[in-house]
Amino acid sequence: MQTVIEVVNRQRKLTLDCDRWKSFISKALKILPAENAGVTVAFISDRSMRKLNRTWRGEAATTDVLSFPARQEKWEESEGRTLGEIAISVEQARTQAKEHGLTLENEVEQLLLHGLIHLCGYDHETDSGEMNRLELRLRRKLNIHG
Secondary structure: OOOOEEEEEOOOOOOOOHHHHHHHHHHHHHHOOOOOOEEEEEEEOHHHHHHHHHHHHOOOOOOOEEEEEOOOOOOOOOOOOEEEEEEEEHHHHHHHHHHHOOOHHHHHHHHHHHHHHHHOOOOOOOOOOHHHHHHHHHHHHHOOOO
């Protein structure tokens, strides 16, 4: 069964190389406890992220990344297994990159990894720092600066 990674650009403010991000996600999935599962990533506008954040988390503001686990019981052979979906606000990523003195690419790498770790079942809001420790270790393995 083939791992399916889908990356779509649903915003118009910045041009993105979706193939570059597919390659990065593929590398990250190999070192995560993802069991050969795929993922869908959507790069979206700040406006779309505010709507998602309000709908799913009850927050009226924007955020940088949201993860939506698949929670599938059975996997279709033809489709493969998926961890779920990740939405990233490109505008928020750009703002945060400037604030932290990073490139947009560095910020997006961090956000993608963060979202992927959430899809693997980790939650920094409820664990005792386990997700943060894992994320720092994986950043080093993936050579993510920042």
